[in-house]
Amino acid sequence: MDQHLLESLAHAAGLQKALIEFPDDVAAAAAQALNNAGAVQVPTDPTAEPWPPMCPGIGL
Amino acid sequence: MTALHWLTAAEASRAFAAKTLSPVELVRALLARIDALDPKLHAFIRLDAQGAMDAARAAEAEISQGRIRGPLHGVPVGVKDIIDVATLPTTCHSQVLVNNVAKTDAVVIQKLRQAGAIIMGKLSTHEFAIGGPSFDLPFPPARNPWNPDYHPGGSSSGSGAGVCAGLFPVALGSDTGGSVRNPASACGIVGLKPTYGLVSRRGVFPLSFTLDHVGPLTRTVADNALMLDAIAGHDPADPGSKATQARYFGRTLDRGVRDLRIGFVRHFHETDMPAHPEVTAGLEDVARILQAEGAEVRTVTLPSLTEFSGINRVILCSEAWSIHAPWLRERPGEYGQLSRRRLLPGAFMTAGDYVGAQRRRLELIAAVEDTLRDFDVLLCASSMDPSSRMDDPEETARTYPRQARSPFNVTGHPALAMMAGLSSGGLPVSVQFVGRYFEDATVLRVAAAYERATPWHQKRPPIG
Numbered sequence: 001m002d003q004h005l006l007e008s009l010a011h012a013a014g015l016q017k018a019l020i021e022f023p024d025d026v027a028a029a030a031a032q033a034l035n036n037a038g039a040v041q042v043p044t045d046p047t048a049e050p051w052p053p054m055c056p057g058i059g060l
Numbered sequence: 061m062t063a064l065h066w067l068t069a070a071e072a073s074r075a076f077a078a079k080t081l082s083p084v085e086l087v088r089a090l091l092a093r094i095d096a097l098d099p100k101l102h103a104f105i106r107l108d109a110q111g112a113m114d115a116a117r118a119a120e121a122e123i124s125q126g127r128i129r130g131p132l133h134g135v136p137v138g139v140k141d142i143i144d145v146a147t148l149p150t151t152c153h154s155q156v157l158v159n160n161v162a163k164t165d166a167v168v169i170q171k172l173r174q175a176g177a178i179i180m181g182k183l184s185t186h187e188f189a190i191g192g193p194s195f196d197l198p199f200p201p202a203r204n205p206w207n208p209d210y211h212p213g214g215s216s217s218g219s220g221a222g223v224c225a226g227l228f229p230v231a232l233g234s235d236t237g238g239s240v241r242n243p244a245s246a247c248g249i250v251g252l253k254p255t256y257g258l259v260s261r262r263g264v265f266p267l268s269f270t271l272d273h274v275g276p277l278t279r280t281v282a283d284n285a286l287m288l289d290a291i292a293g294h295d296p297a298d299p300g301s302k303a304t305q306a307r308y309f310g311r312t313l314d315r316g317v318r319d320l321r322i323g324f325v326r327h328f329h330e331t332d333m334p335a336h337p338e339v340t341a342g343l344e345d346v347a348r349i350l351q352a353e354g355a356e357v358r359t360v361t362l363p364s365l366t367e368f369s370g371i372n373r374v375i376l377c378s379e380a381w382s383i384h385a386p387w388l389r390e391r392p393g394e395y396g397q398l399s400r401r402r403l404l405p406g407a408f409m410t411a412g413d414y415v416g417a418q419r420r421r422l423e424l425i426a427a428v429e430d431t432l433r434d435f436d437v438l439l440c441a442s443s444m445d446p447s448s449r450m451d452d453p454e455e456t457a458r459t460y461p462r463q464a465r466s467p468f469n470v471t472g473h474p475a476l477a478m479m480a481g482l483s484s485g486g487l488p489v490s491v492q493f494v495g496r497y498f499e500d501a502t503v504l505r506v507a508a509a510y511e512r513a514t515p516w517h518q519k520r521p522p523i524g
């Protein structure tokens with residue numbers, strides 16, 4: 001990930017301290033997030049619902 | 061005669077009822093064993109010897125008066141240190157919560173106390189049930205009783221190591237991506253992730269709300285059913301808890317597998333993540349044995365492990381970030397490096413990533429449900445490799461994600477891991493059985509049939 005973009009995203013997430021103290025961990029986390037999110041085959045059907053569903057009342 | 065530390069919960073319970081053993085004698089024997097072995101195993105973060113002895117005396121008094129509460133009355137239990145036990149710290153094995161004393165018992169602890177069980181203390185975990193094994197935390201990591209140079213699995217590592225080493229007969233763990241079943245696999249014991257919603261999570265520090273489960277680790281399948289009987293049940297204050305009639309989980313343990321159809325998910329360990337040859341051989345043996353016991357075993361296909369694990373990670377990281385964000389922003393240095401690296405990705409995931417993963421999740425659930433319409437239970441790998449050395453972080457990083465457990469956190473089906481052999485290096489290899497929602501009893505039934513047909517549950521680690 002581009003260093004400028006990485007720093008902007010980390011700042012937006014409030015990770016200023018982590019960025020200073022643990023820059024390698026922050027960079028590794030950003031790379032991992034990209035990999036993981038990219039591995040998901042999001043349904044192409046726009047009406048596909050998520051799980052767990054919104055249920056009325058409390059509990060399953 | 062069986063040494064006291066190798067008694068199962070069921071055996072101890074029978075001995076208490078017959079008055080050939082008392083809970084005080086058993087707890088004393090276990091405390092002596094903990095004193096001898098735990099300095100090298102590090103299963104405990106905090107041993108509550110006084111609390112255990114007090115509870116043992118109370119149990120002894122009740123049992124001697126004939127007031128037996130049930131099969132766990134007087135039975136010692138170890139508790140993963142993310143589960144609240146009133147007056148003891150719940151540290152989550154982390155500097156972040158090192159002084160976090162629980163005010164009340166988690167619901168599972170309340171239930172165990174009602175059943176008369178004795179809480180021995182709090183057990184090692186990967187930090188916050190995700191970051192381990194690590195050496196940069198306030199407590200040392202647990203070690204594998206089969207060989208203390210090796211990883212005991214995690215994140216419920218103290219639960220696995222302690223049950224395996226005979227420090228207590230049964231323990232509680234939690235499972236978000238396989239954390240009950242991984243130590244069960246690495247330590248050669250029995251670990252069950254119950255159906256999502258069957259066991260309350262209230263009072264258990266969360267990692268990922270829609271993936272978290274609490275489950276038992278034991279040396280036998282029968283003990284696992286006893287523990288599940290004690291801890292299962294609807295909790296209206298846990299939004300994930302389901303009101304269900306499922307209970308008496310050991311009722312069919314003796315029934316065998318003659319009328320059951322078992323789907324063998326071979327592609328998990330053959331093509332998705334090719335397993336160590338000794339793991340593959342062990343799984344083929346399991347299939348052969350169950351066939352010989354009368355089950356119909358056929359190969360089935362599910363979505364790929366890569367898909368399941370990607371979805372598990374996106375959901376886990378997103379939900380865990382919502383829990384840990386304030387601490388990761390203010391106190392990142394109080395986390396160990398592994399957990400920091402495993403929790404921070406959530407900061408970089410979008411709402412779209414999270415909801416997209418939850419939408420795909422429903423399709424994967426439908427695929428597994430579709431398969432379970434034709435089969436009573438699925439058989440598949442748990443770990444793809446025997447355990448790795450503690451001093452080899454690269455090998456641990458390579459083998460840790462090579463598993464087939466997280467699919468059933470994504471779907472919520474009940475899943476049990478147990479020993480299926482010993483590798484040439486003297487370490488356990490394992491198998492996993494998966495069942496339909498709330499048919500945890502059927503999973504236990506298949507596991508019990510396999511246990512009866514094999515010698516693995518009688519093997520003991522060479523630790524004395």
